Amino acid sequence: MTISIRQVEKSFGRYPALGGVSLEIKDGELLALLGPSGSGKTTLLRAIAGLEFPDKGQIAFDAQDVTFAGAAERGVGFVFQQYALFKHMTVARNVAFGLDVRKGKAKPSKAAIAARVEELLNLVELGGLGKRYPSQLSGGQRQRVALARALAVNPRVLLLDEPFGALDATVRKSLRKELRRIHDATGVTTIFVTHDQEEALELADRVAILNHGVIEQVGTPAEVHDAPASPFVCGFVGEANRFEGEVSGGVFRAGGIGVAAPGVADGKAVAFVRPHEFVIAPAGFGAHIQRVTLQGPLAHVEAVTSDGIRLQIVASRADAANYAAGATANLTVRAAHVYPA
Amino acid sequence: MSSAGIRKARLATEDPIWVKALILTLVVAFLTLVLILPLGVVFTQALAKGWKVAWAAVREPDAVAAIKLTLLVAAIAVPFNAVFGLCASWAIAKHDFRGKAFLITLIDLPFSVSPVVAGLIYVLVFGAQGWFGDWLIDHDIKILFALPAIVLATIFVTFPFVARELIPLMQEQGVAEEEAALSLGASGLRTFLRVTAPNVRWGLLYGVLLCNARAMGEFGAVSVVSGHIRGLTNTMPLHVQILYDDNDATGAFAVAALLCLLAVVTLVLKTTLEVAQPDVAGRRAH
Numbered sequence: 196m197t198i199s200i201r202q203v204e205k206s207f208g209r210y211p212a213l214g215g216v217s218l219e220i221k222d223g224e225l226l227a228l229l230g231p232s233g234s235g236k237t238t239l240l241r242a243i244a245g246l247e248f249p250d251k252g253q254i255a256f257d258a259q260d261v262t263f264a265g266a267a268e269r270g271v272g273f274v275f276q277q278y279a280l281f282k283h284m285t286v287a288r289n290v291a292f293g294l295d296v297r298k299g300k301a302k303p304s305k306a307a308i309a310a311r312v313e314e315l316l317n318l319v320e321l322g323g324l325g326k327r328y329p330s331q332l333s334g335g336q337r338q339r340v341a342l343a344r345a346l347a348v349n350p351r352v353l354l355l356d357e358p359f360g361a362l363d364a365t366v367r368k369s370l371r372k373e374l375r376r377i378h379d380a381t382g383v384t385t386i387f388v389t390h391d392q393e394e395a396l397e398l399a400d401r402v403a404i405l406n407h408g409v410i411e412q413v414g415t416p417a418e419v420h421d422a423p424a425s426p427f428v429c430g431f432v433g434e435a436n437r438f439e440g441e442v443s444g445g446v447f448r449a450g451g452i453g454v455a456a457p458g459v460a461d462g463k464a465v466a467f468v469r470p471h472e473f474v475i476a477p478a479g480f481g482a483h484i485q486r487v488t489l490q491g492p493l494a495h496v497e498a499v500t501s502d503g504i505r506l507q508i509v510a511s512r513a514d515a516a517n518y519a520a521g522a523t524a525n526l527t528v529r530a531a532h533v534y535p536a
Numbered sequence: 537m538s539s540a541g542i543r544k545a546r547l548a549t550e551d552p553i554w555v556k557a558l559i560l561t562l563v564v565a566f567l568t569l570v571l572i573l574p575l576g577v578v579f580t581q582a583l584a585k586g587w588k589v590a591w592a593a594v595r596e597p598d599a600v601a602a603i604k605l606t607l608l609v610a611a612i613a614v615p616f617n618a619v620f621g622l623c624a625s626w627a628i629a630k631h632d633f634r635g636k637a638f639l640i641t642l643i644d645l646p647f648s649v650s651p652v653v654a655g656l657i658y659v660l661v662f663g664a665q666g667w668f669g670d671w672l673i674d675h676d677i678k679i680l681f682a683l684p685a686i687v688l689a690t691i692f693v694t695f696p697f698v699a700r701e702l703i704p705l706m707q708e709q710g711v712a713e714e715e716a717a718l719s720l721g722a723s724g725l726r727t728f729l730r731v732t733a734p735n736v737r738w739g740l741l742y743g744v745l746l747c748n749a750r751a752m753g754e755f756g757a758v759s760v761v762s763g764h765i766r767g768l769t770n771t772m773p774l775h776v777q778i779l780y781d782d783n784d785a786t787g788a789f790a791v792a793a794l795l796c797l798l799a800v801v802t803l804v805l806k807t808t809l810e811v812a813q814p815d816v817a818g819r820r821a822h
Contacts, residue, residue: 246715266718273719279712283734293720296730348720 196257196351196384197222203252205238212238214408225378227395228388230405236388237356244354245269256351272345274355278337280329286340287312287325293348315343335366355387371398392432404428426465426534435467436506447533450502451480456533463536470509472529475517479527482506484518578796581789593787594794601767602775610751613690618744621698629706646695654692655760658685681763689757694747701743705736749802
């Protein structure tokens with residue numbers, strides 16, 4: 196199902212949470228809403244779910260306007276950050292809830308519900324735990340139950356609010372893969388909210404980056420990382436060194452650093468340089484190497500230029516010999532993202 | 537060799553033994569003086585002339601009428617306040633609306649207003665000289681000095697017990713489970729019946745027990761509106777007062793002992809609940 200969000204605005208009291216957001220989510224897509232806290236990503240997700248209603252704008256599922264439809268009518272599956280499992284019900288009753296509350300002909304038979312619960316618990320690899328209560332499960336298991344419960348009603352769209360936020364790093368990584376597997380198996384349009392760029396880039400087909408209630412950029416993980424549309428995206432997605440300087444004649448200069456900035460008008464500008472875009476060059480600017488850390492195939496280098504600007508550099512292990520702590524290395528910048536300031 | 541090896545392990549938050557002993561002694565002494573001794577007096581006085589006399593005092597027709605009236609009033613007031621308390625706390629804890637703080641204050645009002653004043657309010661409203669006095673007399677409806685006023689006064693006084701118990705509990709639980717139920721297609725009513733209510737069932741029961749204990753024991757407000765008609769509008773606490781004023785100490789203490797027993801049953805039920813549901817007791821401690 197396609198979801199169209201058109202010029203949605205929402206404020207809480209005097210605090211504007213969403214300031215005119217437009218976004219198209221394609222059928223069967225796995226989309227991440229990425230942004231810092233307070234960027235409006237959760238508000239947008241809740242507006243799609245029908246747990247929050249926009250002040251202005253429109254939300255449509257396919258051709259159907261659902262802007263003011265209640266959560267119960269929309270057919271969404273929502274997974275909450277803190278799971279929100281029904282504490283007084285067993286795991287099986289939790290998963291069955293959405294089918295159980297249906298009325299009349301829409302309600303499946305007891306046997307059909309039991310079969311569906313069984314199927315979903317197997318899908319999230321919790322087969323045999325149906326009789327347990329949520330308090331008897333680990334955090335990761337609870338999140339799986341929440342996922343199974345949301346999927347039980349065959350939702351038209353699956354919405355997840357910081358689904359892995361409360362879990363430890365190892366569980367988080369394995370659940371991430373799990374979500375991708377389940378998404379591929381069910382094919383349901385999925386939107387998840389996260390503030391963790393690594394999570395968004397690894398898991399999503401497309402990423403929408405929000406800041407201060409507006410969408411800064413929508414694109415594939417490669418697009419937002421390699422061709423960031425704004426300084427905010429550039430600084431938020433991936434690591435970057437930030438320089439303030441000036442552009443003249445298509446070249447950005449800050450202290451001894453110079454890099455091509457094609458198409459940027461003359462004047463004050465900011466440049467973002469990815470840590471792997473520094474290379475050793477005899478004619479380059481001098482940087483004092485302070486610390487070198489080896490991590491697997493990479494070397495992380497901390498350096499300071501003669502103007503006192505701190506640099507984060509990533510070099511391949513083979514190049515690590517060129518960087519010796521305490522020595523000075525001559526560097527040049529291969530590429531940078533330059534924006535008028 | 538070192539003294540540290542012999543020293544008993546002790547929690548950092550634990551006070552020296554003499555402090556604990558002193559405080560405990562004080563508490564026990566105080567409780568004995570103001571709670572246990574008076575209770576003991578009630579029962580010894582009731583049985584002073586033998587249990588047969590006490591039993592007769594309780595079986596006497598006016599006493600039986602008072603017992604029946606007390607149970608009837610509690611049977612009406614407690615369910616009413618349970619339903620009202622559940623609705624009010626649901627509205628307050630799970631929703632945002634204008635005047636919420638005012639509503640909370642209003643619910644607390646019976647705690648801060650003297651029960652006698654509460655009784656007088658009903659006299660002013662429903663009495664012969666009251667706002668609705670003429671209208672009520674014209675239509676031959678009897679509220680004051682009859683069951684309706686006693687029930688109303690009891691409801692007023694025991695109003696806050698259930699709501700006060702449930703509001704903090706519901707606020708702590710938040711609305712995430714309700715939102716989950718709604719997103720799964722449950723209607724508002726179903727969400728309330730299948731998610732909200734079961735989550736507070738122990739707190740509700742606890743509040744109902746407290747409410748019941750107070751409803752059976754209420755004296756002040758009921759005293760003002762009842763009219764003290766023996767065998768008709770006397771509840772147990774009022775009956776005790778009348779017997780005592782008549783110098784019938786045995787009778788007064790016998791009925792008082794029965795009233796105490798009802799309260800003790802309530803307390804035992806409450807304690808049993810706390811043992812069976814440790815999380816209810818634990819949450820209350822916060």
